[in-house]
Amino acid sequence: MAAFKETKFPANAPMTDKAVGWVDDRFPLSKLWNDQWGKYYAPKNFNFWYIFGILATFILVLQIVTGIFLTMHYKPDANLAFGSVEYIMREVPWGWLVRYMHSTGASAFFIVIYLHMTRGLLYGSYRKPRELLWLFGFAIFLALMAEAFFGYLLPWGQMSYWGAQVIVNLFGAIPLIGPDLSLWIRGDYVVSDATLNRFFAFHVIAIPLVILGLVAAHLIALHEVGSNNPDGIEIKDNLGPDGHPVDGVPSHPYYTFHDLFGVSVFLLVFSAVIFFAPEMGGYFLEYNNFIPADSLKTPTHIAPTWYFTPFYSVLRATTADFMYVLMAAVAAYVVFLWLKSRLSFITKIIVAIIGIVLIIGMLPSVLDAKFWGVVLFGSSVVIIALLPWLDHSPVRSIRYRPTWHKYVLVVFGISFITLGYLGTQPPSPAGGVISQVCTLLYFGFFLLMPWWSAMGSFKPVPKRVTFHAH
Amino acid sequence: MSNEKQVDPGRRGLLVATCATGGVVGLATAGALVSTFQPSERAKAAGAPVEVDISDVAPGTMKVVEWRGKPVWILRRTPEMLASLPKNDDKVADPHSDKIYQLEMPAYAKNEQRARAEHKEVLVVVGICSHLGCSPSSRFAPGAQPSLPDDWNGGFLCPCHGSTFDLSARVFKNKPAPTNLDVPRYMYLSDTRIVIGKDEKGEA
Numbered sequence: 001m002a003a004f005k006e007t008k009f010p011a012n013a014p015m016t017d018k019a020v021g022w023v024d025d026r027f028p029l030s031k032l033w034n035d036q037w038g039k040y041y042a043p044k045n046f047n048f049w050y051i052f053g054i055l056a057t058f059i060l061v062l063q064i065v066t067g068i069f070l071t072m073h074y075k076p077d078a079n080l081a082f083g084s085v086e087y088i089m090r091e092v093p094w095g096w097l098v099r100y101m102h103s104t105g106a107s108a109f110f111i112v113i114y115l116h117m118t119r120g121l122l123y124g125s126y127r128k129p130r131e132l133l134w135l136f137g138f139a140i141f142l143a144l145m146a147e148a149f150f151g152y153l154l155p156w157g158q159m160s161y162w163g164a165q166v167i168v169n170l171f172g173a174i175p176l177i178g179p180d181l182s183l184w185i186r187g188d189y190v191v192s193d194a195t196l197n198r199f200f201a202f203h204v205i206a207i208p209l210v211i212l213g214l215v216a217a218h219l220i221a222l223h224e225v226g227s228n229n230p231d232g233i234e235i236k237d238n239l240g241p242d243g244h245p246v247d248g249v250p251s252h253p254y255y256t257f258h259d260l261f262g263v264s265v266f267l268l269v270f271s272a273v274i275f276f277a278p279e280m281g282g283y284f285l286e287y288n289n290f291i292p293a294d295s296l297k298t299p300t301h302i303a304p305t306w307y308f309t310p311f312y313s314v315l316r317a318t319t320a321d322f323m324y325v326l327m328a329a330v331a332a333y334v335v336f337l338w339l340k341s342r343l344s345f346i347t348k349i350i351v352a353i354i355g356i357v358l359i360i361g362m363l364p365s366v367l368d369a370k371f372w373g374v375v376l377f378g379s380s381v382v383i384i385a386l387l388p389w390l391d392h393s394p395v396r397s398i399r400y401r402p403t404w405h406k407y408v409l410v411v412f413g414i415s416f417i418t419l420g421y422l423g424t425q426p427p428s429p430a431g432g433v434i435s436q437v438c439t440l441l442y443f444g445f446f447l448l449m450p451w452w453s454a455m456g457s458f459k460p461v462p463k464r465v466t467f468h469a470h
Numbered sequence: 471m472s473n474e475k476q477v478d479p480g481r482r483g484l485l486v487a488t489c490a491t492g493g494v495v496g497l498a499t500a501g502a503l504v505s506t507f508q509p510s511e512r513a514k515a516a517g518a519p520v521e522v523d524i525s526d527v528a529p530g531t532m533k534v535v536e537w538r539g540k541p542v543w544i545l546r547r548t549p550e551m552l553a554s555l556p557k558n559d560d561k562v563a564d565p566h567s568d569k570i571y572q573l574e575m576p577a578y579a580k581n582e583q584r585a586r587a588e589h590k591e592v593l594v595v596v597g598i599c600s601h602l603g604c605s606p607s608s609r610f611a612p613g614a615q616p617s618l619p620d621d622w623n624g625g626f627l628c629p630c631h632g633s634t635f636d637l638s639a640r641v642f643k644n645k646p647a648p649t650n651l652d653v654p655r656y657m658y659l660s661d662t663r664i665v666i667g668k669d670e671k672g673e674a
Binding site for chain 1: 507508509510517534536538539540541572601602604607628630631632643644645647648
C-alpha cells in the first residue's frame with residue numbers, strides 16, 4: 001500500500017480537474033469509470049442483438065424508480081391492497097402512468113431478457129471463459145422470476161391470488177416436507193394477509209437487493225473477461241501497438257451514443273404500449289386481475305403471466321400417461337450415454353444408477369406425476385444454466401456452425417414459443433399432446449447438445465471480426 | 471526477527487471459542503427470523519370449527535362455506551346423482567379413497583358416497599383441487615360438454631389444469647390431480663345443522 005499522496009495541479013488547471021483529482025486521491029472514481037465503461041474496449045462489430053443488456057439495465061432502473069413511487073400509495077393489507085391499486089389508478093395524480101410504467105416494465109424486462117439470452121445462444125456467449133458471467137446472468141433471471149411472482153400478488157386480484165396459490169402449492173408436491181413447507185411460505189392455511197405482507201417485503205426490498213448485487217457481479221465479470229461478439233472470436237487475441245484490441249472500440253463515446261439511440265427506440269415502443277395497450281390484450285395485465293381476490297371462487301381459467309407460461313406448460317404436460325414416455329426417455333438416454341459418450345466407466349455406472357432410481361421413482365406407486373411435474377418444471381429452468389458445459393461445438397458463433405444447427409435452434413425456439421402459447425390457453429387434449437412433444441424437444445435440445453453441437457462440418461473462423469465501416 | 475508467527479495456544483483457543491459462540495448466536499437469530507414465517511397465533515385461532523345450517527340446501531344444489539379460509543362444499547345429491555356414483559367406480563383413480571391429500575380421511579366417510587351414515591346424500595368436502603389448490607367448478611349436468619368426456623355423469627371440473635371429479639369428489643384417472651378431494655371432519659348437531667372441522671374424536 002503506497003503512502004497517501006495528494007495530486008498537485010497547476011494553479012490555472014480547470015476546477016473540474018482539481019475536483020476529480022481530489023476525489024481520485026480518496027476514491028478510485030476515474031479508475032472505476034475507465035475499467036467499467038470509459039476505456040472498456042468492446043468489439044466494434046456489435047449488431048442489433050447487443051442492445052438488450054443495456055436495455056435490461058435501463059428497465060431495472062425504471063422499475064426501481066417507479067416502484068418506489070408506487071410504494072408511497074400502495075397498502076400491503078388484504079383488505080386494502082386491491083382498493084389502493086385502484087386508488088393509484090384513479091385518484092393519485094399521474095398514478096396511472098407510474099403504475100402502467102411499472103406493469104409494462106415487468107413484461108418489457110422479460111422480453112428484453114429473453115432476447116438477451118437468445119443472443120447468448122446464437123453467438124455462444126456462455127462459452128469459456130464466460131461461464132461465470134452466464135451463471136450470474138442465470139441467477140439474475142431466477143431472481144427476476146421471483147421478483148415478478150412476488151410482485152404479481154400485490155394487486156390482490158383474482159389472478160394474483162390464485163396464481164400465488166398454485167405456485168406456493170408447487171412446493172407441497174415435495175415428499176415429506178412439502179405441505180409444511182407450503183404452510184411456512186404462506187404463513188396461513190391459505191394465501192392470506194400474512195402472505196401478502198411477506199411477498200411485499202420480498203418484492204420491494206429483499207429480491208431487488210439480490211438483483212442489484214447480481215447485476216454488479218454480472219457487469220464486473222463481463223468487463224473482466226470482455227464481451228463476446230457476433231463472430232464469436234476473442235478480440236483480445238489481436239492487440240494493437242497501443243495495447244488495446246484492434247477490433248475493439250472504447251465504450252465511451254462509441255457505445256454510449258449507440259446505446260442512447262437504442263434506448264430511445266425502446267422508449268418509443270415502450271411508450272406506445274403504455275399509452276395505447278397497457279394490458280396488451282390480457283397478456284401484460286390479465287383481465288381477471290381486475291376482480292378482487294376471492295378465496296372461495298377460482299376464476300374459470302387460470303394462467304400465469306406470459307413470461308412463465310413456457311415452464312408452466314412443462315408442468316401441465318406431465319400427466320400420469322406421460323410418465324411412461326419419460327421413463328422410456330430416461331432409459332434411452334442412459335443407453336445412449338453408454339454407447340456414445342467418452343465418460344469414464346465409473347461415471348457411466350453412476351449415470352446408470354441415477355437413471356434406474358429415476359425410473360423407479362417415476363412408477364405410479366412410488367411418486368405421483370404431480371411431483372415429477374414440479375421436478376420437470378424446475379429442471380426446465382435450471383437446465384439453461386448448464387449451457388456452458390453442454391455445448392461442445394468447436395466454434396462459438398452460429399455464423400460458423402453447420403447450417404443445420406440453425407434449424408435445430410429454430411425447432412428449439414418454436415417449441416419454446418409453442419409451450420409459452422399453450423400455457424396461456426385452457427387445458428385441452430390436443431394442446432396436452434403438443435405440449436408433451438414440445439417438452440421432449442425442449443429437453444432433447446439441451447440433453448443431446450454435447451453430441452449434436454459437435455457434429456457437422458464447421459466453417460473456418462476468421463482472424464478478425466466481420467466489420468464494414470459505415 | 472523471524473517472520474514466523476508465534477501462535478499463542480491460549481489466545482487461539484479463546485479465538486475459536488469466541489467464533490463458535492458468535493456462530494451459535496448468529497444461527498439462533500437466523501432461526502428466530504425463519505420462525506416468524508410460521509402461521510401466527512391469530513391465524514391458528516382462525517382455523518376453529520364452523521357451524522353451518524344446511525336446511526336451505528335443496529337436493530341437487532350446493533352451498534359453499536368457508537373453513538380455515540378454504541371453500542367447503544355442502545352438496546345435497548339427488549337419488550339420480552347418487553345412482554351415478556357406482557358407474558364411475560372403474561373410471562376414478564382411487565374409488566375407495568385410500569390415498570390421502572392433506573386431511574386424514576374420516577372412517578365414517580370411507581364409502582361410495584363419501585358421507586356420514588346419517589345423511590348419505592349430503593357430501594361435505596374441501597373444494598380445493600389436490601393438484602395445485604385451485605377450486606374446481608361444478609358441472610352437475612350429465613352428458614357431453616366442452617372440456618368434459620362424452621360419458622360425463624356429473625361432477626366437478628378444475629379450471630386450472632382440467633382435473634375432473636365425480637359427484638363424490640373422487641378424481642378421475644389420468645388427471646393432474648393425484649388424489650380425491652379431502653373430506654374434513656364433520657358431524658351433525660341436528661338434522662339441519664352440521665359442524666365442520668370437528669367430530670366425535672375432536673377437532674381436525
